[in-house]
Amino acid sequence: MSDLIHLTIDGKAVTAAPGTLVINAAKQVGIEVPSFCYYDGLTLQAACRMCLVEVEKTPKLQVGCTLPVAEGMVVHTDSPQVHEARRGTLEFLLTNHPLDCPVCDKGGECELQDMTFRYGMGESRFLEQKQHVDEQQWSPVVFYDKPRCILCYRCVRICDEGMGVKALGVGNRGSVSIIEPNHFDHLECDECGMCIDICPVGALTSGTYRYKTRPWEMKHVGTICTHCADGCKTTLGVRNNEIIRGNNRDRSGINGEFLCIKGRYAADFVNSPERLQSPMIRRNGRLEPVSWSVALAAAASKLKDVKARNGQFAVIGSNHTSNEENYYLQKFARQVLGTNNIDHHRTGDIATLLDALSGKKEALATTADLYDCKAILVVSSDLSQQHPFLAFQIRANYRHHDAHVYTVTPGPVREQSIAVRSVISVPGSELADVESLRDQLGKEPELVILFGDAIKGDAIRELVAWGDSLGIPVKYVCLVDYSNSRGASDMGLSPDAGPGYRQVSTPGLAYDEILAATNLDVVWVVGANPLKHTSLAAQNAFVIVQDLFMTETASRADILFPAASAYEKHGTVTNVCGEVQRLKGGVQVMGAKPDLEIFGLLSKEMGVNLGMWSADKVLEEIRHNVHGYNIPLPILATGGAAQTAPVNGRVPVSSRPELIQSARDTLFTSGTLGRYCKKLNSTLEAPGALYSEPRP
Numbered sequence: 001m002s003d004l005i006h007l008t009i010d011g012k013a014v015t016a017a018p019g020t021l022v023i024n025a026a027k028q029v030g031i032e033v034p035s036f037c038y039y040d041g042l043t044l045q046a047a048c049r050m051c052l053v054e055v056e057k058t059p060k061l062q063v064g065c066t067l068p069v070a071e072g073m074v075v076h077t078d079s080p081q082v083h084e085a086r087r088g089t090l091e092f093l094l095t096n097h098p099l100d101c102p103v104c105d106k107g108g109e110c111e112l113q114d115m116t117f118r119y120g121m122g123e124s125r126f127l128e129q130k131q132h133v134d135e136q137q138w139s140p141v142v143f144y145d146k147p148r149c150i151l152c153y154r155c156v157r158i159c160d161e162g163m164g165v166k167a168l169g170v171g172n173r174g175s176v177s178i179i180e181p182n183h184f185d186h187l188e189c190d191e192c193g194m195c196i197d198i199c200p201v202g203a204l205t206s207g208t209y210r211y212k213t214r215p216w217e218m219k220h221v222g223t224i225c226t227h228c229a230d231g232c233k234t235t236l237g238v239r240n241n242e243i244i245r246g247n248n249r250d251r252s253g254i255n256g257e258f259l260c261i262k263g264r265y266a267a268d269f270v271n272s273p274e275r276l277q278s279p280m281i282r283r284n285g286r287l288e289p290v291s292w293s294v295a296l297a298a299a300a301s302k303l304k305d306v307k308a309r310n311g312q313f314a315v316i317g318s319n320h321t322s323n324e325e326n327y328y329l330q331k332f333a334r335q336v337l338g339t340n341n342i343d344h345h346r347t348g349d350i351a352t353l354l355d356a357l358s359g360k361k362e363a364l365a366t367t368a369d370l371y372d373c374k375a376i377l378v379v380s381s382d383l384s385q386q387h388p389f390l391a392f393q394i395r396a397n398y399r400h401h402d403a404h405v406y407t408v409t410p411g412p413v414r415e416q417s418i419a420v421r422s423v424i425s426v427p428g429s430e431l432a433d434v435e436s437l438r439d440q441l442g443k444e445p446e447l448v449i450l451f452g453d454a455i456k457g458d459a460i461r462e463l464v465a466w467g468d469s470l471g472i473p474v475k476y477v478c479l480v481d482y483s484n485s486r487g488a489s490d491m492g493l494s495p496d497a498g499p500g501y502r503q504v505s506t507p508g509l510a511y512d513e514i515l516a517a518t519n520l521d522v523v524w525v526v527g528a529n530p531l532k533h534t535s536l537a538a539q540n541a542f543v544i545v546q547d548l549f550m551t552e553t554a555s556r557a558d559i560l561f562p563a564a565s566a567y568e569k570h571g572t573v574t575n576v577c578g579e580v581q582r583l584k585g586g587v588q589v590m591g592a593k594p595d596l597e598i599f600g601l602l603s604k605e606m607g608v609n610l611g612m613w614s615a616d617k618v619l620e621e622i623r624h625n626v627h628g629y630n631i632p633l634p635i636l637a638t639g640g641a642a643q644t645a646p647v648n649g650r651v652p653v654s655s656r657p658e659l660i661q662s663a664r665d666t667l668f669t670s671g672t673l674g675r676y677c678k679k680l681n682s683t684l685e686a687p688g689a690l691y692s693e694p695r696p
């Protein structure tokens with residue numbers, strides 16, 4: 001193409017688009033230009049001078065991270081002059097840097113350490129005493145060790161540009177410059193740890209990881225965050241069966257490097273002393289620990305007895321269990337127990353959206369669309385609180401592509417600060433408020449609309465009809481709460497639709513009807529806590545519960561099985577945009593079993609054959625039976641995500657808008673799991689508030 005630029009780097013011919021920086025042009029041909037302050041996706045800083053390169057016909061070394069390529073440019077990154085400059089830069093950076101690598105958290109994955117090994121001098125000419133400043137704790141999550149800081153300002157930029165929080169700034173000038181938190185001596189922020197993750201050295205360290213282990217002593221397990229529905233990939237750092245941290249430094253997965261506090265630090269529920277580790281049976285009014293074989297035999301016998309006398313069953317499933325578990329559970333309910341009385345806590349009306357779109361798969365937005373689309377409308381959601389990754393994508397889109405952002409929300413949200421127009425709505429006025437944006441939105445080339453639980457039932461149909469009337473391509477995201485809320489719906493945890501929203505002949509009881517029914521003989525609750533706010537009307541019902549903790553529902557159980565969390569099992573989950581990704585277990589908790597195994601063992605005990613209960617086998621069945629889930633396995637196996645549209649036409653579900661209700665979790669809460677995450681609860685911001693003014 002004629003508008004490409006041709007240049008030479010270290011003798012290699014390079015072709016690059018105009019505006020490409022020399023550091024990136026070099027990367028294209030496999031040449032590393034070392035850098036500290038440069039960070040892909042953030043504004044240019046040119047603070048460290050580590051990236052100096054020689055450009056022929058220029059009198060002095062040039063800054064590779066800010067220099068755009070030019071036609072005919074001849075660049076040398078490996079010349080004696082460049083090596084000398086790098087040695088000098090490193091020598092200066094180490095002038096006051098404590099050489100405490102053996103005890104520094106970053107040791108083994110420190111960019112300064114790596115650069116010094118590769119390009120450093122081996123010894124310093126500075127003999128002066130190094131300045132010492134005591135380490136500061138800014139929050140339960142963030143610690144700052146000033147002498148280690150090389151003033152690259154990555155932390156300041158990621159917090160400002162990436163997070164939209166602006167919690168970090170620079171104090172003083174010159175060699176006494178420091179990084180400072182936004183509230184005097186402490187942080188009031190998202191506690192996301194992005195600043196820690198992005199720090200090239202050990203100046204910022206985390207309250208969960210510091211001084212606990214070294215990177216090479218951990219097993220690194222790539223899986224999916226088990227909290228909100230955004231489906232971020234997190235790489236668990238596991239040592240001695242304990243999850244010490246989550247991160248995504250390799251930028252694999254849909255979220256690149258992004259993680260919020262929950263994906264990075266909220267895994268301590270796994271090793272909570274309050275985890276259930278033994279099955280229990282109620283005897284004389286009290287739950288008593290028993291062996292797995294005793295509990296399974298008792299549950300199987302109860303299910304068989306009630307089945308034999310045509311009793312009434314009801315099943316409540318989970319927004320956190322895997323697709324395989326949800327699929328198997330509904331199969332168990334429908335084929336073994338013979339009931340369609342099955343539901344889950346519905347946090348968004350995905351079924352009605354799929355119905356309104358009637359199989360138009362291209363109208364379902366992906367998480368990548370939020371980064372690419374020219375215009376985005378957020379309706380009735382405090383996205384930065386409830387969907388941190390989606391909010392991050394939109395901020396990045398605004399920064400990198402000047403995306404036009406619009407909000408219609410019942411209170412202030414962070415997205416307002418980047419919005420072209422914001423409307424504060426009152427309950428019931430959302431669609432009218434959206435209509436008030438018609439003139440502007442109709443002029444956009446394309447649009448993604450994200451909507452929360454205020455838009456449900458017929459309001460979704462009206463919204464989609466309204467989107468059609470704009471005459472531009474419109475995509476939608478129906479916001480749901482938890483890591484597999486979407487999968488629970490797709491896999492058929494519904495009284496009127498089986499997997500892939502296939503209509504059932506006789507609809508069963510819905511969530512509220514199950515709780516209100518008085519004639520149920522057995523209520524089986526898997527990974528949910530419906531009795532937190534209500535009681536079971538069927539007072540004599542036999543209750544079987546599978547859970548991690550002694551919740552309000554678990555304490556009502558007659559038989560209680562200790563279940564494994566998402567970090568302890570394999571399988572797949574489907575995120576808010578319908579992207580399917582693979583779970584990979586990283587730890588094991590003694591006594592707990594994956595829900596899928598519990599279903600399998602129960603069916604075996606009952607003498608029924610529901611097929612193998614390994615996650616891979618059930619996934620095979622799902623791929624075969626559930627529309628849109630025939631996902632290429634290599635995508636999943638390699639940690640990728642594949643979007644699914646589980647229907648290709650109308651969805652035969654009865655809309656029960658009153659059942660759709662978000663739990664309104666914030667950045668610092670996560671349903672039941674959040675109650676057992678010490679790190680979440682220890683932050684100053686916990687439990688946080690929706691629709692609050694953005695922090696300064």
Ligand code: SF4
Nearest residue numbers: 159189190192193195
């Ligand atoms: S933890 Fe997150 S929000 Fe807080 S200062 Fe660091 S980057 Fe900013």
Ligand code: SF4
Nearest residue numbers: 149150152153155199
């Ligand atoms: S704390 Fe880390 S990321 Fe921030 S300026 Fe210092 S070295 Fe850079």
Ligand code: SF4
Nearest residue numbers: 225228232260263389
């Ligand atoms: S945005 Fe959601 S999925 Fe991503 S790390 Fe946070 S809680 Fe987990």
Ligand code: FES
Nearest residue numbers: 035048049051065
């Ligand atoms: S990386 Fe270029 S000046 Fe820091």
